[in-house]
Amino acid sequence: MPWPSFLKPAHAVINPVALRLAGRVGSLAVVTHPGRRSGRTYRTPVRAFRRGDLVAIGANFGAASEWVRNILAAGGCEILLRGERLRLTGPRLLGLSDLPPVFPRWYQWGLRYVVRTQECLLMHVAEQE
Numbered sequence: 001m002p003w004p005s006f007l008k009p010a011h012a013v014i015n016p017v018a019l020r021l022a023g024r025v026g027s028l029a030v031v032t033h034p035g036r037r038s039g040r041t042y043r044t045p046v047r048a049f050r051r052g053d054l055v056a057i058g059a060n061f062g063a064a065s066e067w068v069r070n071i072l073a074a075g076g077c078e079i080l081l082r083g084e085r086l087r088l089t090g091p092r093l094l095g096l097s098d099l100p101p102v103f104p105r106w107y108q109w110g111l112r113y114v115v116r117t118q119e120c121l122l123m124h125v126a127e128q129e
Contacts, residue, residue, distance in 0.1 A: 025082060027107070031057070033070045033077040042067065048081050049102050050125070055079065055088055056102035058111045059119040063093050068121060076123065088123035096120060 029048040034041055044067040048057045059068050071077045076089040095118045096108055102122070103111070111117050 027081075029057075029079050029081040031067060031071070031077050031079050033067060034074050035066075036070050036073045042070065047107065048079060049104065049107065050081060050086075051100075051102045053125045054100060054102050055081070055086070055123050055125060056099060057121045057123075058103070058107070058115065059093070059117055059121060060111075060115050062117060063119050068093070071121060071123075076126070087126040089126045091121050091123045094120055094122050 027047045027049055029046055031044045031046050031048070032041060033044070046057045046067075048055055059065060062068075071091050072093065076087065076091060079086050079088055096103075096112055097118075099108075099120055099122060103120070111120070
């Protein structure tokens with residue numbers, strides 16, 4: 001079971017702050033994705049890790065999260081990670097045990113035992129033109 005749903009309202013306060021900080025350093029990133037029904041562009045702060053041409057993002061609120069469903073439906077997204085804007089393609093929802101070694105051990109442990117989610121998105125970095 002992912003983060004308890006009672007924590008979701010806190011994101012109205014946390015997300016605007018996280019969006020200002022995200023994408024510059026560390027694993028805090030900004031994912032830009034279209035809405036499934038509205039087509040509107042959304043920006044969501046996430047923790048993302050890159051290893052080679054793979055990027056993994058933990059699904060803290062589970063696979064039913066709107067941003068996860070939007071990325072899966074769109075077949076990809078853009079991400080600002082460590083100052084670099086990347087196009088990500090081929091999203092797959094995987095269990096932590098099926099994930100290649102993209103997450104650091106401390107983060108994988110946190111997802112499993114603190115956040116209590118087993119799901120993450122794995123995507124490929126598209127070649128830049």
